[in-house]
Amino acid sequence: MALYIKKGRVIDPANEIDEIRDLKIDNGKIVASGLAVAEEATEVDEVIDCEGMLVIxxxxxxxxxxxxxxxxxxxxxxxxxxxxxxxxxxxxxxxxxxxxxxxxxxxxxxxxxxxxxxxxxxxxxxxxxxxxxxxxxxxxxxxxxxxxxxxxxxxxxxxxxxxxxxxxxxxxxxxxxxxxxxxxxxxxxxxxxxxxxxxxxxxxxxxxxxxxxxxxxxxxxxxxxxxxxxxxxxxxxxxxxxxxxxxxxxxxxxxxxxxxxxxxxxxxxxxxxxxxxxxxxxxxxxxxxxxxxxxxxxxxxxxxxxxxxxxxxxxxxxxxxxxxxxxxxxxxxxxxxxxxxxxxxxxxxxxxxxxxxxxxxxxxCNLPGGTLSVGAPADITVIDPNMEENVSLEGWESQGKNTPFLGWTLRSWPICTIVNGQIVMKDRKIVD
Known part of the structure; x- marks a missing residue:
């Protein structure tokens, strides 16, 4: 699956990057990273607009x-x-x-x-x-x-x-x-x-x-x-x-x-x-x-x-x-x-x-990942830093409901999770 993530605030501490840039993903890898380049967005399965979001x-x-x-x-x-x-x-x-x-x-x-x-x-x-x-x-x-x-x-x-x-x-x-x-x-x-x-x-x-x-x-x-x-x-x-x-x-x-x-x-x-x-x-x-x-x-x-x-x-x-x-x-x-x-x-x-x-x-632990370098596995999390949400069991995925934070209003939530180039969570919901 080929994805194009555009206009996100890319934060990649391993490479000391914190700037607005785009990422292209193909075949489970990050294949391009940098400022918006129109031709990079061609021939992709999905474009994800991350303006205002953190891409990490x-x-x-x-x-x-x-x-x-x-x-x-x-x-x-x-x-x-x-x-x-x-x-x-x-x-x-x-x-x-x-x-x-x-x-x-x-x-x-x-x-x-x-x-x-x-x-x-x-x-x-x-x-x-x-x-x-x-x-x-x-x-x-x-x-x-x-x-x-x-x-x-x-x-x-x-x-x-x-x-x-x-x-x-x-x-x-x-x-x-x-x-x-x-x-x-x-x-x-x-x-x-x-x-x-x-x-x-x-x-x-x-x-x-x-x-x-x-x-x-x-x-x-x-x-x-x-x-x-x-x-x-x-x-x-x-x-x-x-x-x-x-x-x-x-x-x-x-x-x-x-x-x-x-x-x-x-x-x-x-x-x-x-x-x-x-x-x-x-x-x-x-x-x-x-x-x-x-x-x-x-x-x-x-x-x-x-x-x-x-x-x-x-x-x-x-x-x-x-x-x-x-x-x-x-x-x-x-x-x-x-x-x-x-x-x-x-x-x-x-x-x-x-x-x-x-x-x-x-x-x-000598694990793959942890970076958004070109050639790295396309494991990516997108965060909406301004999203506020009350902690509730609605949409809760774990079988364990034992949390002391029910009812708390928290800010900054993951809105998209990509594993090996595949979107597995989007808009706070698992992609089945």
Missing amino acids: PGLIDLHCHLREPGGEAKETIASGTRAAARGGFTAVSAMANTAPVCDSQSGVEFLLKRAAETGIVRVYPIGAITKGLKGQELAEMADMATCGAIAFSDDGKTLSRSDLMRQALQYAQMCQRLIICHCEDDDLVHDGVMHEGYWSTILGLKGIPAVAEDIIVARDIQLAEDTGSAVHIAHVSTAGAVELIRQARARGVNVTGEVCPHHLALTDSAVEGYNSSTKVNPPLRTEKDRQALKEGLRDGTLTILATDHAPHTTEEKAREYAYAPFGISGLETAWPLYWRELIEEKVMTISEMVASLTIHPAKR
């Missing part, structure tokens, strides 16, 4: 949960990738905590096969670090890397054994893959359900102290420094973790960190009322932590924005707060929430925010 590389999510296999009542690869496309994402990385766990070559191959059959955006498998996520024996990391795993993580659980984490970092380095760390000291978490502090005391809920995250972040940074390996800290939520990453990067440690929309938009005060959609792991923290995350993004300590999309059934989330599962369904509201917290609050420039959702995750 397709968004890449390094952290989501598609639930298949085993959790199809919560989400499937089909529904999860539709949610991704509606949110402007052209690629998502699926965590390994499925049933069975994606801890072998067959698990990776299954995910890739199902994604090819039912997915509408690119799906990159993340393999488990340990067999069954049990934290006792390393999984078949080399085999998984060979057949398509882009990184390794026991996300949802912390690998508590330091000796095994050290070995995992060494093996991942040999496989030229990234270790993504879920950082919580289980001995401090126990059965906590929200951040430990004023609001947990007022609400009578068991708290999770911030230091539970900081301790494991410090450990994993030290192990990465010791082995010379690359490590990525998932869903950073505490001021302490931000400072640890800042100091480590200053020393030259190969460490990156990601931030999720809910940790920027909400604090633990949102738990008042016991809305289980605010129950997430790591938990919503304090205003001090929220501001520290923003400062970490502002000064370049934190370089990647992700969603930690974690869908659940309505019945599961309807339980009492203490018994409801952790997680927010986040793919469809990520971009406007980031816009609200980072652009409207002048924390980052638009180009910096785009980079954190495109070229930075692409480079971190």
Whole structure:
């Protein structure tokens, strides 16, 4: 399919481009980029007028949960990738905590096969670090890397054994893959359900102290420094973790960190009322932590924005707060929430925010895409920066309806998603 995108504000941080220009797409690739050239628009299947719109590389999510296999009542690869496309994402990385766990070559191959059959955006498998996520024996990391795993993580659980984490970092380095760390000291978490502090005391809920995250972040940074390996800290939520990453990067440690929309938009005060959609792991923290995350993004300590999309059934989330599962369904509201917290609050420039959702995750895991260079895959997201929309379940694509943002009025929404040269979302609706 040949497309011509005209008059858009093209923002391509990888090439330091921010200007009005046109793009021509053919055969799944970007074949021309520059000022309007009439002859380039000939012999195309569709012309997309993007005047007043942002035209950016397709968004890449390094952290989501598609639930298949085993959790199809919560989400499937089909529904999860539709949610991704509606949110402007052209690629998502699926965590390994499925049933069975994606801890072998067959698990990776299954995910890739199902994604090819039912997915509408690119799906990159993340393999488990340990067999069954049990934290006792390393999984078949080399085999998984060979057949398509882009990184390794026991996300949802912390690998508590330091000796095994050290070995995992060494093996991942040999496989030229990234270790993504879920950082919580289980001995401090126990059965906590929200951040430990004023609001947990007022609400009578068991708290999770911030230091539970900081301790494991410090450990994993030290192990990465010791082995010379690359490590990525998932869903950073505490001021302490931000400072640890800042100091480590200053020393030259190969460490990156990601931030999720809910940790920027909400604090633990949102738990008042016991809305289980605010129950997430790591938990919503304090205003001090929220501001520290923003400062970490502002000064370049934190370089990647992700969603930690974690869908659940309505019945599961309807339980009492203490018994409801952790997680927010986040793919469809990520971009406007980031816009609200980072652009409207002048924390980052638009180009910096785009980079954190495109070229930075692409480079971190050696993925295609993340740029609008001629010859690059035609994965493109078009944003209407002035569109206002109330968050509602009308048109919601994820099977997980668990979002604390229902009723919020947000500005700046994806209006077109193009994957490999094919339009998969247009005017906020999936193209079937």
